[in-house]
Amino acid sequence: MFETINIAKGVNVHVNETTQFKTINFSIKFKDKLTKEKASARSILANVLQHSNEVYPSHTALRMVLDDLYGTSLYIDSSKRGNEHVVTLNVETVNDQYLSEKGVLEKVLNLMYIVLFKPNFEHGLFKETIFKREKNAVIQRIESVFDEKTRYAQQRMMELALPNHPASTSSNGTIEDVENITNEQLVAEYKEMVAQNEIEIYAVGDVKPEMIASHIREYFHFKDREGAIAVPPLELVKPEQSRVLEYEDMKQGKLHMAFFTPITFRDEKFPVMQLMNGVFGGYAHSKLFVNIREKESMAYYVSSSFASQFGLMFVLAGIDSKLEEKAVALILEQLEEIKNGNISDIELDQTKALLTNQLKEALDSARGQIEIYDQYMELTDAFEPEFMINRWKNVTKKDIAAVARQLSLEMTYFLSGKEDEKDA
Numbered sequence: 001m002f003e004t005i006n007i008a009k010g011v012n013v014h015v016n017e018t019t020q021f022k023t024i025n026f027s028i029k030f031k032d033k034l035t036k037e038k039a040s041a042r043s044i045l046a047n048v049l050q051h052s053n054e055v056y057p058s059h060t061a062l063r064m065v066l067d068d069l070y071g072t073s074l075y076i077d078s079s080k081r082g083n084e085h086v087v088t089l090n091v092e093t094v095n096d097q098y099l100s101e102k103g104v105l106e107k108v109l110n111l112m113y114i115v116l117f118k119p120n121f122e123h124g125l126f127k128e129t130i131f132k133r134e135k136n137a138v139i140q141r142i143e144s145v146f147d148e149k150t151r152y153a154q155q156r157m158m159e160l161a162l163p164n165h166p167a168s169t170s171s172n173g174t175i176e177d178v179e180n181i182t183n184e185q186l187v188a189e190y191k192e193m194v195a196q197n198e199i200e201i202y203a204v205g206d207v208k209p210e211m212i213a214s215h216i217r218e219y220f221h222f223k224d225r226e227g228a229i230a231v232p233p234l235e236l237v238k239p240e241q242s243r244v245l246e247y248e249d250m251k252q253g254k255l256h257m258a259f260f261t262p263i264t265f266r267d268e269k270f271p272v273m274q275l276m277n278g279v280f281g282g283y284a285h286s287k288l289f290v291n292i293r294e295k296e297s298m299a300y301y302v303s304s305s306f307a308s309q310f311g312l313m314f315v316l317a318g319i320d321s322k323l324e325e326k327a328v329a330l331i332l333e334q335l336e337e338i339k340n341g342n343i344s345d346i347e348l349d350q351t352k353a354l355l356t357n358q359l360k361e362a363l364d365s366a367r368g369q370i371e372i373y374d375q376y377m378e379l380t381d382a383f384e385p386e387f388m389i390n391r392w393k394n395v396t397k398k399d400i401a402a403v404a405r406q407l408s409l410e411m412t413y414f415l416s417g418k419e420d421e422k423d424a
Contacts, residue, residue, distance in 0.1 A: 001384055002202070002373050005213040010225025011199045013216050014377075015209035016369055022098055024105065024205035025366035026091040026112065029374065030197040034085040034166045040138070040173025041181050041189040042087050043078045047134035048126055048186070049089075050076040054118040057127075065111065070094045072108055074115065080171040081375070082265075082309035083234060087193060089116060090367070095205055105207075106215070113219045116194065125183045135178055142172050149415065150316065153254035156246065157413035161239040161258050167310045198225055200374060204366035234310060236260050236410075243412045252300060254415040255327055257315040259407045265308040266378065269403055271391040273313075276400045277306040278351035279343055280335065281315060285350045287334040288315065296330065298323050313407060321416040328412060341401040348400075352392050359385055 002014040032038060056062040066072045072093040079086050091112055096104035120127045145151050158168035172178075199222060203212045216222075239258075263269045281288035281304030293299045300318035307314065319327050337343075362368035363385060376383040 001369070001382070002377075003209040004381075005209060007213055007217050008222045008224050011201070011222045013201045013203070013209070013213045014373065015202075015207065015212050016204045016366075016373075017207060017209060018204065019206050021205055021366050022095055023092050023366065024095050024108075024203060024207055025370065026089070026093075026108075027200075027202040027367075027370045027374075028089040028112070028116070029200045029202075030087045030193050031084050031200065032086075032193065032197050034080050034083050034169055036169055036173050036177050038173075038189070039078070039080065039085050039169060039171055040177035041186055042085055042193070043138045043141075043172045044131075044134050044178065044181060044186060045190055045193065046076045046078040046087050047137055048130055049115055049119060049190075050074075051134070052120040052127065052130050053114050054120055055114045057120050069104060069108055069111070070099070072111075074111070076115075078171055080166070080169065083166040085171065087197075092366070095207070097206065109215055109219045116220070119190065121187075125187055128183065131183050131186065135181065138172055138178050139175055142170065142175050142178070145170075149248065149250050149252075149254055150318070152248075153256050153413065153415040154314070154316065156415070157244070157256045157258060157411060160241065160244055160413065161411040162236065165236075165310075166234065167307065167312060195223065196225060202370040202374070204369055234264075236311060239411045241411065242409075243414075245414050245416065247416050247418045250415070250417050252318050253321040253324065253417070255315075255317040255319055255324060256413045256415075257328070257331065257409060258411045258413075259313040259315075260410050261311045261313060261403070261407050263308075263403055263406065264311045265375075269399075270308060270379075271388060272395050272399045272403045273306055273308065274355060275348070275351050275392060275395050276338065276403050277304055277313065278355060279347050279400060280304045280313075280338055280404075282306075283351065283354055285347060287337060287347070288317075288331065291334055292317070292327065292330050298327060298330075302331075321414075324414050324416075332409070335404060335407065338404040339401055341397050343397045343400060348397060352395075355392055356389050359388060 002016045005013045007013055051059045056065060066074055070093070072091065074091045076087065076089050079088070089112060091108060093108045094104065096102055120130060122128070145155060155170070162168045201216055261273065263273045278286065280286055281302060283289070288302045288304060292302050298319060302317040304313060304315045315331055317327055362372055373383055380387055
């Protein structure tokens with residue numbers, strides 16, 4: 001799928017040479033350990049680098065040059081995966097072999113170099129007006145979670161269940177940490193990112209791997225990195241409280257449940273847990289959806305998800321506040337059914353089919369190929385779709401029952417409306 005070329009210690013170029021697309025997609029991923037402080041600084045940094053640089057000091061100027069490059073798209077985002085924080089430069093441009101004009105690729109690579117290595121500095125610091133503006137933008141992004149009560153409830157549960165753990169650390173950091181970041185600290189974080197972070201560079205398109213690697217060497221001059229990321233431990237510690245009830249100004253109750261499992265992304269039972277999640281609450285044919293939302297009509301929505309990097313499974317449901325106890329009982333009843341191996345052929349076959357289709361659909365886009373390979377290369381150096389599809393095919397109901405029995409409910413969190421607080 002991808003051919004990998006190492007161009008410096010800790011810097012790899014991965015190229016998928018394919019005629020599937022008429023464009024060339026690039027992703028340059030800077031990976032560092034995840035902490036609240038780093039997440040806060042790097043989220044601001046992603047904004048600052050995206051919107052302004054020495055050559056194109058305004059967002060408008062940058063947009064104009066992108067338009068001139070046949071509508072090339074460029075954006076920088078920040079995210080987390082497990083205990084890593086990732087800042088990614090994403091670029092999509094036309095493959096100039098389909099154009100009468102040549103040299104577009106080199107112009108795009110030069111622009112990528114400018115964005116990363118020619119920041120908009122004044123006296124050795126980021127331009128102050130831009131620094132303040134992008135700090136405020138990150139704060140507003142963090143604050144927006146409060147308005148989306150399902151996301152807010154999930155965040156609150158994680159803060160209570162696993163404080164100071166990567167699972168509860170937002171990829172944007174915290175408002176307090178963002179507010180405390182100084183311009184000097186941001187410059188130091190920038191210099192550390194480009195000089196010390198492990199870097200994975202991806203290219204997808206009708207291009208030769210050696211040619212892309214040669215261009216990357218020529219334009220970016222990445223030096224050796226010192227070594228692997230120093231990451232904090234990921235052990236899950238039992239929460240101090242098993243149930244938490246909180247109130248906000250809202251009408252629909254938010255029920256969130258956190259389960260621990262010893263099975264993580266790198267475990268050989270990982271594909272089994274993916275199927276277990278699909279049968280339990282991952283899809284519209286799942287036990288939670290069919291039995292709680294459709295048969296009982298007691299949930300506005302209900303689903304489960306598997307956070308494989310941490311060994312966590314979540315159940316989320318939107319319910320009336322008076323139905324919390326009944327909903328929890330029904331959710332655990334459906335889990336017990338799976339533990340006992342009461343899984344229909346339809347439930348199992350549909351889950352396998354949907355997982356397979358989701359993987360194939362993701363691989364229909366260049367960006368999907370990059371994200372999937374970046375994740376699954378941790379499992380195998382030469383990832384191909386069949387690697388996971390064949391593993392799913394071989395999973396039995398007995399296998400799913402066995403991993404379900406390893407789940408333990410560790411916290412139930414319920415966010416209710418303030419009118420219910422008066423009746424409590």
